[in-house]
Each structure stands twice: as structure tokens, then as C-alpha cells.
Amino acid sequence: MSFWHRVDKVIKRELQIWVKRPIYLIGSVVVMLFCTIFYLSFLKAGVPDKVPIGVVDYDNSSISRNFVRQLDATQLGKVVHYENFAEAREDMQGGRITSVCVLPEGFSRDISAQRQPTISFYINGLYFLGGSLAWKDLLTMVNLTAGAVQREVLQMKGVNNAEIMGQLRPVDIDVHQIGNATMNYGAYLANMMLPGMLQMVIIIVLIYSLGTELKYGTSRHLLKIAGYDIYTAVFGKLCLYTVLFTAIGWTLVIILYKWMHFPMAGHLGNMFLAMFLMVLADEAIALTIIGFVPVCRFAISVGSLYSVLGLSLTGFTLPTEAMPAGIRGLSYMYPLRYYYLFYVQEGIFASGFAGWYKYAIVLVLFLLMPFLSIKRLEHAYIYQDYERN
Numbered sequence: 001m002s003f004w005h006r007v008d009k010v011i012k013r014e015l016q017i018w019v020k021r022p023i024y025l026i027g028s029v030v031v032m033l034f035c036t037i038f039y040l041s042f043l044k045a046g047v048p049d050k051v052p053i054g055v056v057d058y059d060n061s062s063i064s065r066n067f068v069r070q071l072d073a074t075q076l077g078k079v080v081h082y083e084n085f086a087e088a089r090e091d092m093q094g095g096r097i098t099s100v101c102v103l104p105e106g107f108s109r110d111i112s113a114q115r116q117p118t119i120s121f122y123i124n125g126l127y128f129l130g131g132s133l134a135w136k137d138l139l140t141m142v143n144l145t146a147g148a149v150q151r152e153v154l155q156m157k158g159v160n161n162a163e164i165m166g167q168l169r170p171v172d173i174d175v176h177q178i179g180n181a182t183m184n185y186g187a188y189l190a191n192m193m194l195p196g197m198l199q200m201v202i203i204i205v206l207i208y209s210l211g212t213e214l215k216y217g218t219s220r221h222l223l224k225i226a227g228y229d230i231y232t233a234v235f236g237k238l239c240l241y242t243v244l245f246t247a248i249g250w251t252l253v254i255i256l257y258k259w260m261h262f263p264m265a266g267h268l269g270n271m272f273l274a275m276f277l278m279v280l281a282d283e284a285i286a287l288t289i290i291g292f293v294p295v296c297r298f299a300i301s302v303g304s305l306y307s308v309l310g311l312s313l314t315g316f317t318l319p320t321e322a323m324p325a326g327i328r329g330l331s332y333m334y335p336l337r338y339y340y341l342f343y344v345q346e347g348i349f350a351s352g353f354a355g356w357y358k359y360a361i362v363l364v365l366f367l368l369m370p371f372l373s374i375k376r377l378e379h380a381y382i383y384q385d386y387e388r389n
Contacts, residue, residue, distance in 0.1 A: 006227045010236025013225055014209075018240075027205045032248050035197045040260065043186035050078040051133050054088040054100040057081070061108035070141055071101070077137040092124050099123045099134035187262040192316040192340055194252050195275070199282050199336050200307035202245050206286035207303045209237060210377070211296030219381035230378035234370075238283055245283070249275035257347075265350035273360070274342040281335035281366035291373025294380035310334040315341075338362050 018024050053071065057064050072079035080097055082088040088100040102120040110117035119142060123135050213219040226233035253271050257264040264271070286303060293299040313320070313331040320331045331337050338359040345355030 003232060006225065006229070006232050007236040007239065009225045010222070010233060011240050013222070014237055014240050017209075024205060024209060027208070028201050028244060028248065031201055032194075032198060032252075036194060036252065036255065039190040039193055040186065040255070043190055051076050051137070052080050052097040053077045053134050053137065054080045054082050054091060054097040056083075056085050056088050056100065056102045058105040059103050059107035063108035063111060064103045067103065067141065071137065074137055074141070076133050089122070092122065095124075097124075099138065101138055186260065188316075190260075191256060191262050191343075192314060192336070193311070194256070195249070195278065195339055196311045196314065196336055198245070198249055198252065199278070199310060199334075200304070201248075202241075202279060202282040203286045203289070203303040203307050204300060206238075206241055206283055207290050207299045208296065209241070210234075210287065210290045211294075211299050214294055214380055214384060215296045217384060219384060223381055230374060230381065233381075234287065234374070234377075238287075242279060242283065245279045246276055249279055262347075264347045266346035266352065270346045270352075270356070271343065274339055274346070274356070274363075277360055277363035278335045278339040281338075281363045284366045284369050285335065287370040287377075288373050291370065291377040294377055310336050313337065335363055335366055 055068050055071070057068060068079055068081075071077050080091070082091075082100075085100065085102055088097070088102075091097050092100055100120075100122040102122075104117060104119070107117045107119075119138075121135065121138055213222055222233050222237075223230065226236060250272055253268065253275055256262045257268055257271065285306070289303050289306070290299045293302055309330070312318075313323075313327065313334055314336045315331060320328045320337075323331070342356045342359045342363075345351045345359070349355060
């Protein structure tokens with residue numbers, strides 16, 4: 001029996017398993033569909049807006065009310081009024097608002113007398129994104145209010161507008177936001193979160209598929225169909241999963257860069273290549289884990305932990321250069337890291353092959369990892385001497 005005939009029999013067997021156990025398609029297609037809809041709809045406005053900010057106005061003057069109206073008019077903030085700080089604190093502790101701004105009594109009087117009134121901010125740090133955005137919004141409004149007051153004082157002194165602006169903002173900043181000029185949080189987060197979720201799905205689903213052969217005691221039947229060759233058995237199973245995961249990955253690429261118009265300065269075909277290489281590398285990681293830990297539930301636990309950490313260690317939220325040396329070293333163990341660097345070179349800088357070829361090579365090198373554990377997996381498949389439950 002030829003190699004390809006044995007592979008064909010393994011593929012047909014795997015298709016029958018998919019029909020009997022739809023968990024494989026649910027755990028891949030349905031999960032990725034849900035994640036795609038969730039992230040793209042959650043950030044459909046580009047940036048999070050209407051972040052609830054509690055305001056306690058003890059002054060209740062025209063100046064304080066104008067401050068509150070301006071804060072409510074910003075894109076990020078949505079003011080929630082409170083009579084006292086105790087009510088606001090209770091809602092912030094309950095997660096209904098992200099922050100509290102307290103305007104003290106005598107706020108307008110102190111401003112008029114140039115006595116520097118104190119505005120108190122209380123930020124809920126547990127909600128990192130919401131708290132950070134609320135802090136940014138409040139700080140911006142305070143600076144604008146301070147500038148407006150100073151401008152009125154200078155105008156009353158007879159200073160012309162040009163000199164006033166020179167004093168209020170002596171240095172003019174010319175900002176160029178490369179690759180994401182509109183500060184679209186969708187392009188910043190979903191652009192890597194979705195491939196990160198795909199990486200997690202690939203590793204967990206593939207570990208489960210290979211591990212259930214041991215759990216249900218069907219590994220010898222698989223080897224028999226494959227001609228008692230572990231390489232043929234694994235290759236046959238991976239063929240089907242590679243097609244499935246690559247189709248999902250390429251669909252993500254089309255959605256992100258064609259439908260959502262996320263930054264893509266280079267060629268879409270190169271991102272197809274990057275996604276395909278990442279899929280292969282993630283499959284290699286899954287095969288390596290189940291080989292070293294040939295117990296289904298333990299291997300899934302290891303794969304889950306590995307995948308979750310990858311979302312933080314990739315470097316798209318916090319640059320790896322800012323991480324401690326030991327943590328920075330761990331980041332190079334993740335295919336998603338090299339997919340991200342590939343995207344930066346192709347999607348942001350459009351540097352082409354000269355920019356991303358080294359990251360493609362690293363992704364290919366991940367394919368060598370399963371050879372470290374394939375013999376251990378073969379031993380487990382033959383003797384089934386590892387606990388199943």
C-alpha cells in the first residue's frame with residue numbers, strides 16, 4: 001500500500017470522527033466566528049467611546065457646569081452625575097463606572113482668584129483600558145480648562161492672541177502616527193488578538209484530537225490504518241486540520257485587511273503566506289506538547305497555558321524590549337510573535353521579502369520541534385501505557 005493511499009485512509013477516518021464528534025468544528029469554526037464577531041463589533045467605532053465617568057459637582061457654578069458639559073461632549077467620556085462621593089464610590093466599586101471626578105466647593109471662586117483649585121480623580125485600575133481612557137479624558141479636560149482660564153486672564157491684560165498661544169503652548173508638536181493615523185483600537189487590538197485566538201484554537205483542538213486517540217484507546221487502530229508508521233498517521237491527521245485552520249486564517253486576513261480596511265501597506269498575498277506559516281508552526285507546537293505529555297487532559301492544560309501567555313508575550317501591547325530579560329526570552333517561543341513582526345514589516349512598512357524573510361525562516365524552523373517528541377508519542381500510541389482519564 002502506497003504512502004498516499006495510507007494517508008487518504010487516515011484522512012477519511014478523521015472525517016468520520018468529525019461527523020461523529022462535531023466538537024472539532026465547534027471548537028474551531030464556531031469559536032473563531034464568535035471571536036471575530038465579538039472583537040470587530042466591540043471595537044466597530046474604532047476607539048472605545050462613552051466610557052462612564054462619575055462626576056460629583058460640589059461647586060455647581062457656571063464654570064463647573066461648563067467643565068462637566070465639555071467632559072460629556074468628548075468622544076471617550078459619558079458623564080454620570082452624583083449628588084455625593086459615597087454614591088459615586090459605590091458605583092465605581094460595583095463596576096458601573098470606571099472613574100470619579102470630584103469638583104470641590106469654591107472651584108469657580110478659586111479659579112477666578114487664581115488660587116489653583118484641586119480636582120480629585122479616582123480611577124478604577126482593575127479596568128485597565130477603561131481606567132486609562134478615563135484618565136486621559138479627565139487630564140485633557142483639566143489642561144484645556146486651565147488653558148482657557150489663563151487665556152482669559154491674558155486677554156484682560158491686553159495680550160494679543162499670537163503671544164497668548166506662545167505662552168500657553170510654547171512648543172508646537174507635529175505628530176505622525178505611522179500605520180494607524182486614526183488611532184483605531186480595532187486595528188491595534190483585533191489585528192493581533194484574532195490571530196492570537198486562532199493560535200489558541202489550533203493548539204488546543206489539535207492536542208485534543210491527538211490526545212483522544214490515547215484517551216479512547218483508538219491509537220492502535222490509527223497506526224494500523226497508517227501502516228504502523230507514526231509519521232504517516234500524524235501527517236494524515238494534520239493534512240485535514242491544516243486545510244481547516246488555513247481556511248480560517250485566510251478568511252481572517254481577508255476580513256481584517258479587505259473588509260475592515262486595517263492598515264496594509266504591502267501585499268495581501270504575503271500575509272496569506274505569514275498566516276499559513278503560523279498555522280504550521282502552531283500545529284508543530286501542539287504535536288510537540290502532546291508528544292512530551294501524552295495524557296490528554298494534562299497536554300490540554302499545558303497547551304492552554306502556553307497559548308494564553310502568548311497573547312501577552314507577543315509584543316503588540318507591550319514591546320518586548322521593555323520586558324525583563326527572562327520574559328523577553330520567552331517571547332521568542334511563540335509563532336504569533338514572528339507573525340506579528342512579519343505583519344509590521346509587510347503591513348506597516350511594506351518592506352517586502354527583505355524585511356520579513358528572517359521571520360518566515362523562524363516560523364519554518366518551528367516545524368523541526370515535533371521530531372523531539374514524535375518517538376515518545378509513537379511509544380504511547382503503541383503501548384497505551386499512560387493514564388487515559
